[in-house]
């Protein structure tokens with residue numbers, strides 16, 4: 001059994017006990033063991049972190065961006081050196097299998113490399129002026145103090161997507177990580193510290209969402225809220241922080257589908273479906289929880305898919321033979337089982353799974369059997385609502401047009417995928433799938449960090465993480481006119 005030191009707050013460059021004196025427990029979902037504790041902070045801890053951030057930002061914004069980028073280069077290097085240690089820790093506290101945990105740490109490394117490059121770009125625009133002897137340009141300016149609120153399913157990748165662009169752009173950060181994954185948050189803060197980030201530029205305040213997170217939404221010292229999590233929490237954040245005129249960037253839930261047309265390479269499609277639906281135990285925002293198949297291919301697809309699902313080995317993600325780890329906690333298990341029972345009542349055909357795993361080694365962890373439903377209709381709740389577990393619903397349709405309608409007929413719009421060999425339908429799908437991300441002949445997961453990441457409808461509010469688009473969340477456009485004519489010139493006077 002591995003026991004870690006308590007996760008303390010990181011404020012103004014110092015590791016501090018919470019002023020509340022209270023701590024929460026960090027539980028390994030694979031076996032129920034307590035890995036350690038985390039500071040259960042209150043609003044006073046947040047106040048101190050925001051003060052430290054404001055003070056630090058006043059100096060940090062004046063550091064040339066290429067110099068700021070050097071810190072990010074060191075962050076990338078330190079993450080590289082600690083990759084295996086961080087990946088193992090991630091598997092222990094979050095549950096995903098080690099191979100995926102390594103992939104997640106690599107995402108943070110890639111993001112650090114990419115955003116370090118931004119230190120030498122942060123491109124603005126220059127454009128001709130209407131008037132002679134006048135120069136016109138726009139530059140990116142930091143916004144100030146950024147409040148970051150993150151979920152447990154990608155505890156370092158998503159934090160890297162938000163903190164790295166914010167910091168390279170000259171902001172300071174106050175970060176409230178998810179209650180379930182404090183170890184990765186502490187480790188990431190340690191990396192920033194060791195990389196030489198000045199005290200106060202990154203502050204971490206552990207705590208409950210409804211306490212510390214909630215206090216961030218109205219705190220006058222925080223200018224931007226960048227949030228990833230459920231649509232329910234995101235909607236609340238938008239209404240509260242929006243009323244305080246904060247910029248609010250939201251990345252929320254999904255109900256992603258893989259469409260398989262009758263001409264598709266079915267083996268390739270099945271590989272993608274298995275990985276997208278059951279990888280990370282279905283707990284990715286981009287996980288495929290629906291398959292939309294042209295009726296002519298339904299029987300052949302299910303014949304290939306079912307044995308692959310039945311062959312998935314469930315267990316502790318540290319075991320290299322395991323494909324599917326535990327889900328995050330008891331409440332998640334209950335939610336998954338609730339939806340499975342609902343699916344049965346709605347008349348879906350359960351082909352495999354559909355139950356908690358609790359015998360033998362499973363008894364102490366939170367395990368659910370990979371579950372496959374066929375005969376699902378688009379209006380059923382299992383085909384409409386985010387379950388966030390290893391549950392996949394297969395629906396048959398009669399045409400490409402119907403497939404697009406079914407794909408788009410949910411309230412979310414994060415990721416969609418289509419398998420076909422017909423180039424015309426590929427381009428129509430690229431145009432008509434109403435999601436922020438579209439894959440062709442690939443599963444619904446596998447985002448690359450140099451492209452925008454986010455979704456439409458109830459998945460987002462128009463902002464994007466990742467890529468250059470992320471800089472729009474963390475910068476203000478400042479437009480500058482320099483008149484070097486030596487006389488008063490006036491634009492917008494009609495001289496014609």
Ligand SMILES: NC(=O)c1ccc[n+]([C@@H]2O[C@H](COP(=O)([O-])OP(=O)(O)OC[C@H]3O[C@@H](n4cnc5c(N)ncnc54)[C@H](O)[C@@H]3O)[C@@H](O)[C@H]2O)c1
Nearest residue numbers: 150151152177178209210213214229230233251252253285
């Ligand atoms: N679109 C994306 O990029 C993306 C990526 C990963 C996860 N997600 C979504 O995240 C969800 C799973 O994560 P979760 O269960 O941690 O989500 P969640 O909404 O329960 O929690 C996310 C974060 O919000 C905090 N929070 C909770 N209540 C709050 C409040 N009142 N004020 C401020 N902060 C509060 C939590 O403490 C946590 O840090 C799923 O819906 C998934 O689809 C989306």
Ligand SMILES: O=C[C@H](O)CS(=O)(=O)O
Nearest residue numbers: 154157284286445446447
């Ligand atoms: O960090 C989040 C995930 O990597 C996104 S994806 O599931 O790989 O697309």
